[in-house]
Amino acid sequence: MALKRQRSTESEGKTTNTKIRCKGDAVKLITKHLTRDGENPSTSKAVAAVSEVAKKHLTVALIDRSNPLGRIMQEQWKVVEMRLLKALFTKIDADPSRRMPTFDGAGWFSGVKIIKCKDDPTVMWLKQAVKKLQGLWEGASLEIVDRSCIPTIPKAKVQIPRTVNPEYGLKLLQRQNTDVPTDDWKVLKVA
Structure with missing residues (x-):
């Protein structure tokens, strides 16, 4: 006796058909494509997840290479922040019509400053601006890195x-x- 294949459970995605009654008793057949777990791949959750993954590289960390864990003190951050604001104002004054770097927030993670940028040009500007910062404090060696590159304690x-x-x-x-x-x-x- 031959066994019948269960294609719906073997394949990655599956298709379901739904009948909907329309005006005049006509029946319309709607085909839905579902993922393995039964979710519709075009749902807002899936789109939001893809969007978050795409924006993940826009969250960067400001680390101090002179510290083994990349940490900077809050007082040191205030100095850096003021110097970055000064660089931003200089950019505004130089060409007011150009698109300006924009940020989506900031925070702290294990003593490292986390900065959320709105777009790729902002990340590039931030990296260049931090490289140009001089004379912050003795031994300062600041760098903008991806958040996943934050040094950790073994x-x-x-x-x-x-x-x-x-x-x-x-x-x-x-x-x-x-x-x-x-x-x-x-x-x-x-x-």
Whole structure:
């Protein structure tokens, strides 16, 4: 006996037909294309998701390369912000008819300033303007990077049995995480 194929569950998308009664008892057949999970791909959720992905590169981070984690202090940001505003006003005065850089907001993430730009020319202007900033504070090395490039603290993980001597546990942690600088670590507390 041959088994019947279930094409509707095998394919990525599926098509459903719906009958709608119209004036004069005429029946109109509407075909809907659905994705695997039953959602219509042209819904506003799908369009919004695509739009958000397309705009993701417009959210950038201002990092200080002189800090291992790229962080800048709030007071330092105020200095940078004023210098960027001055550069923006200089651009306005130079050619008032040209399109100006526009921003969609700013915030903080792990001590790093996050800036949302409205468009690609704004991102390009911001990168160039930050490169030109000089004499901010000693050792300042500012750069605009993609938000995904924010430096992070390395995390060390190790499975230690409860009966292990704490010093052996530390040695195990150091040997299993060779990419983490653990030479000066010591056990502070055993729970």
